[in-house]
Every structure is written in structure tokens, then in C-alpha cells.
Amino acid sequence: MANGFVFYRGPSMIDGKPIIAVATGTERGSRNGKTGGGLIQTWILREDMSPVAAVNSGEDASICGDCPHRGTVVSGKNTGRSCYVTVFQAPLVVWKAATQKALYPTLSPVEAGKAVDGRAVRLGSYGDPAAVPAEVWKALLANVSAKAGYTHQWRRFPALADYCMASCDSEADHAAAKAQGWRTFRVRLATEALKPHEIVCPASKEAGAKTSCDACKACGGHTAKARVDIAIIAHGAASKVNAYASLRAA
Known part of the structure; x- marks a missing residue:
């Protein structure tokens, strides 16, 4: 079964x-300890090219918009990328399964809703909702029982505030x-204090x-029970943290 x-x-x-937008984890959950194994993941991808090709050509703008973490394309190669998603791993696997192997059935939005009834769903495990x-x-x-979503496109798409958190990368963004x-x-940054009504992401190290994330349920925009804002210190691979620091310094 798919x-x-x-x-x-x-x-x-x-x-x-x-x-193309694909939901995974309906039968077998993720091994990601932070998000939790019960969270349905959703992947937003260019249908006509692999996520690797999209990132290295700038065509990932279709699914990431003007996210500052996309990096810069120089001579067909992406540089300075601070996005935590490694596109040649899960996004590429999902893209191949959906577009090259046709492993996933296509459901209408209503049918899809029934398929995840009572589950927790992440909007945009890769790609912007x-x-x-x-x-x-x-x-x-x-x-669904809970949702977690984040968008860097909050200036253009206010309707997503019901389901998503505004992804902010500076105090000016937050304000x-x-x-x-x-x-x-x-x-x-580690040197920046929490804002009033902000808490540290409870699922973070x-x-x-x-x-x-599937147990916390705080990052579901205005339809979540939580009313606090969430913050986290830039973390992960040193190259990504350094790229983020450079982004902030620019």
C-alpha cells in the first residue's frame, strides 16, 4: 500500500x-525525533524538474517564493544556502516516487482530508504552503488533530494565518x-533575547x-490552542548556521 x-x-x-503537493507517512511514520513519527509530512515540489535542479536553477522560487534561505545561483550551482532541508534526500525521493514512478494515488482535497482524519499534519515539510x-x-x-505550518510568504498570503506561523528571521520581521x-x-541568533509572549520551541534541543511537534501542537497558526509565539536559536549543520549568520549580517 502506498x-x-x-x-x-x-x-x-x-x-x-x-x-505537485504530496502527503507522506499515512502508513509508515517519519523517523524524525523532533517532529515525531505520527506527523503526516507534506512536500511541495516543482512537478517538471527535480528539487535539486530547481534549487540550482532558481526555479525553486515556485515553491519557496522569496525565502531568504534559498541561497544564490551562480553558474548553475547554488551557494550560500541556509535552508535546513537537504533536497537530494527526502524531497528528491518523494519527487521521483510521485513523478517518475507514479507510486502515489491522486486524491481530491476532500478525499485527502478524509485520508488524514484525526492525524497531525505538517504543511510544507519542504516548500512553502x-x-x-x-x-x-x-x-x-x-x-485533523493538529497542524504545524510555517510560511515566509506571510506578507502576500494572509489567509494562511489560520494554519501557519509567520516565519521570521529578524526582529524587524517579527514586528x-x-x-x-x-x-x-x-x-x-544566540545573542538575541526572547520577545514578550515568545517561548523557546519545546521540541528543540x-x-x-x-x-x-506532533504532540506539541503549538505551531498551527490561529486555529491552534496556543497563543504564544515560538522562537529557536539557529541550529543544525555548521555550514547552515554560518550561512544564516552571514544572511543576518548582510
Whole structure:
């Protein structure tokens, strides 16, 4: 039995180019200790090219918009990328399974919602949820137990505030997102203090990994029970942390 399904195939809401959205983990959960094994993952990908090719050509703008972590394309190669997602791993595997091997059935948004009834869902394990129509997310998430979503496109897509946190990479971002009514998830430098009403991500090593994303349920925008904002110190591979520090210094 397939471990997922396609729930959207069509134009990106960001730039109109062809994308595909795939949910995985319906039969076998993730091994990611932070997010938790019970979380349905969703992958937003260019349908017509691999995620590796998209990143190295700049065509990932269709699924990532103007996210500052995308890096810069120089002579067909991406440099200075601070995104934590390693595209030649899970995103490439999912893309091949969906587009090259046709391993996942295609479900309508309503059918997809029934398939994840009572489950916890992450919007955009790779890719920005803004690329997928808001009405598709509304149908998919109609009866889930929890959701976790993050968008760097919060300035353009206010309807996502019900399901997503505004991804913020500076104090100025945080202030602007709060002024527009968003709950926020802010990546900060170790030298930066928490803002009022912010807490450290409870699933992070920084907080002692007190819980997992599927159990925490805080990052679901305005439809989550939580009302606090979330923050985390930049972490992960040294190259990614250094790229983030350079981004902030620019």
C-alpha cells in the first residue's frame, strides 16, 4: 500500500508554474525525533524538474517564493544556502516516487482530508504552503488533530494565518508580522533575547527536547490552542548556521 498520496497538482500560487503537493507517512511514520513519527509530512515540489535542479536553477522560487534561505545561483550551482532541508534526500525521493514512478494515488482535497482524519499534519515539510491554494489546505485540514505550518510568504498570503506561523528571521520581521496579526516562529541568533509572549520551541534541543511537534501542537497558526509565539536559536549543520549568520549580517 502506498505510504502517501498526491493532493494537489497545478499552478503555483506564487508564480503560476507547475507544482505537485504530496502527503507522506499515512502508513509508515517519519523517523524524525523532533517532529515525531505520527506527523503526516507534506512536500511541495516543482512537478517538471527535480528539487535539486530547481534549487540550482532558481526555479525553486515556485515553491519557496522569496525565502531568504534559498541561497544564490551562480553558474548553475547554488551557494550560500541556509535552508535546513537537504533536497537530494527526502524531497528528491518523494519527487521521483510521485513523478517518475507514479507510486502515489491522486486524491481530491476532500478525499485527502478524509485520508488524514484525526492525524497531525505538517504543511510544507519542504516548500512553502503558500504555493498551494488555501482552499486545498482548508479541505485537507478539516478534521485533523493538529497542524504545524510555517510560511515566509506571510506578507502576500494572509489567509494562511489560520494554519501557519509567520516565519521570521529578524526582529524587524517579527514586528511586521505581529502588526499584520500573525503568530510567529522566529529564528534568532544566540545573542538575541526572547520577545514578550515568545517561548523557546519545546521540541528543540535548546529547550531539552521536551516534546515533539506532533504532540506539541503549538505551531498551527490561529486555529491552534496556543497563543504564544515560538522562537529557536539557529541550529543544525555548521555550514547552515554560518550561512544564516552571514544572511543576518548582510
